[in-house]
Structures are given as structure tokens and as C-alpha cells.
Amino acid sequence: MTDTELAAQLAHHAGRILLEVRASGMFEGKPLGKAGDQTANQFLCHALREQRPDDGLLSEEEKDDAGRLGNSRVWIIDPVDGTREYGEERSDWAVHVGLAIDGVATLGAVALPGLDGGTVLRSDQPSDLPEAAATPRLLVSRTRPAKEAVAVAERLGGELVPMGSAGAKAMAVVTGDAEIYLHSGGQYEWDSCAPVAVAKAHGLHCSRIDGSPLVYNQQDTYLPDLLICRPEWADKVLELVRELA
Missing domain, CATH: 3.30.540.10 (Fructose-1,6-Bisphosphatase, subunit A, domain 1)
Structure with missing residues (x-):
């Protein structure tokens, strides 16, 4: 196996x-x-x-x-x-x-x-990404929407889509139910390792919100932010996050 x-x-x-x-x-x-x-x-x-x-x-x-x-x-x-x-x-x-x-x-x-x-x-069964929506949909927490995500959505004229778990949000980008998952409210390695592996295999952009790589198996398992999105949105979202910082 x-x-x-x-x-x-x-x-x-x-x-x-x-x-x-x-x-x-x-x-x-x-x-x-x-x-x-x-x-x-x-x-x-x-x-x-x-x-x-x-x-x-x-x-x-x-x-x-x-x-x-x-x-x-x-x-x-x-x-x-x-x-x-x-x-x-x-x-x-x-x-x-x-x-x-x-x-x-x-x-x-x-x-x-x-x-x-x-x-x-x-991650071993990638499929083509579905067609993106004309208006970008940004996934956010049901209870604590990340301020960066809210601000980026406003700048893009995008739609906020509240959803539960990090994995559910990441997979919604994979399945074409959203275009962008931007999180900055605090997470740990287990919140994103498997979703990032699957998202990357399907051709999505995955990084920290400053554009740096997501690194795992660290002594401190706190990994507070990430961006998982369709590749055509990555540069624009990272640019907006830098402007908002």
C-alpha cells in the first residue's frame, strides 16, 4: 500500500x-x-x-x-x-x-x-480545477473571519463565504466552490498539512500570507496563517495583503 x-x-x-x-x-x-x-x-x-x-x-x-x-x-x-x-x-x-x-x-x-x-x-488523484466564478468567493471562519480576508474581499469586490473547518474550506477551493481561502487568525500544523498536500496536487497556490513557504515538523507547531487559492489569484491577493499590512 x-x-x-x-x-x-x-x-x-x-x-x-x-x-x-x-x-x-x-x-x-x-x-x-x-x-x-x-x-x-x-x-x-x-x-x-x-x-x-x-x-x-x-x-x-x-x-x-x-x-x-x-x-x-x-x-x-x-x-x-x-x-x-x-x-x-x-x-x-x-x-x-x-x-x-x-x-x-x-x-x-x-x-x-x-x-x-x-x-x-x-493528493494522488488530482483533477482539473473547475471553472472559476467571475466574482471571487473568499472562505472565512463562521465565527472569527480574518480581518485580512475581509479587507481583501472588499478590495476585490469579492463575496465572503462562511464555513467551518480549515480542511472543509481548503477542499472547497479544490472542488470549485470558492476561489480563495485566506486565513490569519491562528492555526497549527495539523490544521493545514493534509489540506495543503491535496491542494498543491490539484494545482492550487499554497503559502503563508507573506508568500513564504509553509514549513512543517517544527518544534513549535504554531503555523498561524496561510493562503490557498487558484493560481490566477495568488499574486493579486499577496499584493493586497502586503498593502494592508
Whole structure:
């Protein structure tokens, strides 16, 4: 099994586990989110340690092991990206399974189990980008829209589209439901590693909002901002962010 096949299988099965936890009716709201996080994390971590025992591992829900810093290959996972949306029984949450090699988000899979039939987008199955909308759509947080994104949307005459998890937003650009995902409100490596790997494979621009590369498997896992967008918008958005700084 290739690394990306493994990532896709793990994301898919973790998503099914999460749906079963939610369907059990044993939890609601925040307790549901906590139960989902812990259950999916156990499955993913056990499976990765079994299947790729020599690789490093970083998970949002696992105590960080500094030994990963000596690994070239490090799996970076988020068992439930968008725990609030999952707990609210919305569809805009995701499962992230990514592999960083020498600090680069190289491959991965993002599952969107809340969508009809479940969807898994993978870095080894790229497709052509759908036709872009004439008016750019910018994805923002449902609760904390990034001020840079709001300002850029105003300058572009664009439309703001509120959505839940980072993975759901990134994949909305991949599927053509939006053109730009600009975030500056604070994230960690597990929020973006798998989505960036998938987005890059589909031909999207991925960087920090100053245009510098996104670097993973760092001692400090805080990675506060990113830009994922169609390539034709990248230069203009980065220019506007510099002007607004």
C-alpha cells in the first residue's frame, strides 16, 4: 500500500468511526466533539504506528513526542478538524491525514464524512480545477473571519463565504466552490498539512500570507496563517495583503 493509499484509507475509516460515534446518541455538543476526537485519534495513531513504525507522528490529540524532529518523514493528523461543527452535527468538518517529508507537506488525504456518501480528496488523484466564478468567493471562519480576508474581499469586490473547518474550506477551493481561502487568525500544523498536500496536487497556490513557504515538523507547531487559492489569484491577493499590512 502506498503512503497516499494509506492516508486515504485512514481518513475514510476514521470518518466512518466518527459518524458511528455521532449516530450512537450517547453524546451531544461538546462531549460529542471530545468523544469523537479521542476515538478517531486512537484509531489513527494505532494504525499509523502499526503500518509505518519508523515514521514520526504529530497529532492534535496526542502528547507531542519531540523525537519526531529527528525524522525526515512525519505523519501530521487532525482526527476531527472542526470539532465544533462535528458536535453541532453540521457537515463542514474533516479528517486530515498528511505526510510531511523534510518539512514539506508532500502527500495526504482529507475526508469530508459529513457530505452525502462521504468524500475523500487525495493528493494522488488530482483533477482539473473547475471553472472559476467571475466574482471571487473568499472562505472565512463562521465565527472569527480574518480581518485580512475581509479587507481583501472588499478590495476585490469579492463575496465572503462562511464555513467551518480549515480542511472543509481548503477542499472547497479544490472542488470549485470558492476561489480563495485566506486565513490569519491562528492555526497549527495539523490544521493545514493534509489540506495543503491535496491542494498543491490539484494545482492550487499554497503559502503563508507573506508568500513564504509553509514549513512543517517544527518544534513549535504554531503555523498561524496561510493562503490557498487558484493560481490566477495568488499574486493579486499577496499584493493586497502586503498593502494592508
